Amino acid sequence: MSFAIALHMLAAVIWVGGMFFAYVCLRPVAATLLDPPQRLPLWVHVFGKFFPYVWICVVTLPLTGYWMIFNRLGGMAGAPMYVHIMNGIGTVMILIYMHVYFAPFRRLKQAVADQNWPEGGKKLAQIRMLVALNLTLGIITVLVAAGGRYMAVT
Template sequence: MTLVYVLHLLAAVLWVGGMAFSILALRPSLATLPGPQRLAVLGGTYRRFFLVVWHAMPVMLASGYALLFGWYGGFAGTGWHVHTMHLTGLIMSALFLALFFGPWNAMRAALGAGQDAEAAAAADKVRRLVTINLAIGLFTVAVAGWGRFGG
């Protein structure tokens, strides 16, 4: 179970950390670039990051369920923090799927067609959903730490 726990933590760090980098470091830094260059960098960055999330998300969910049933013995044997992490993990996953198949697909299509205004509008929707998911992810990390060590 230790390996499963480590995989769970690594997946969470990659996903939440990547969102934090995107919102807190990358986006503000791109403000110095002209619109088309900014969109190109965002497109390439999101493409790579979303590939990471497509791997981290299932690892996090699978390892979470393995821990839930293999370590805790199911929902009845868990504290409030595990129930909260379960809920927020499912919400984050659903938001990522909505983001990926909605605004991200629109952004990619607009970038491919050279439609900068449409790509920028879709990029703003991606940013908003990533920001929401980041807030949920940071809340989940706080819940995990508080529940594990704070009671």
């Protein structure tokens, strides 16, 4: 259990923390300092570094989560409400990430390869919106997961 929760937490920290840094810190600075021909390749390379770690996180989170549910919490029926909420929001987050990876990120890479900056700008805007959504869901999940056990509703 200690190993599973440690891995689970590490994956959540890397994924949500990475989105926070990208969205809250890097995005406004890149948007202010760089024009599309520099900014769009920057994001392709930044995502190219970050997304392999996110893939590890989106595999690790459900694996360790379900391991804890079925080995420690007595299965889904025995799991407290905050774990069901985490499972639901976590699954939505993973689906949103996979959509980002396979749809707008691929098209962003293609647009940058073609030096099609207007098209790349549209794809980056889509990614920005979906990352904002996933970051919000991730913060809610962390709050629910960490505070849930101390709340009256179980």
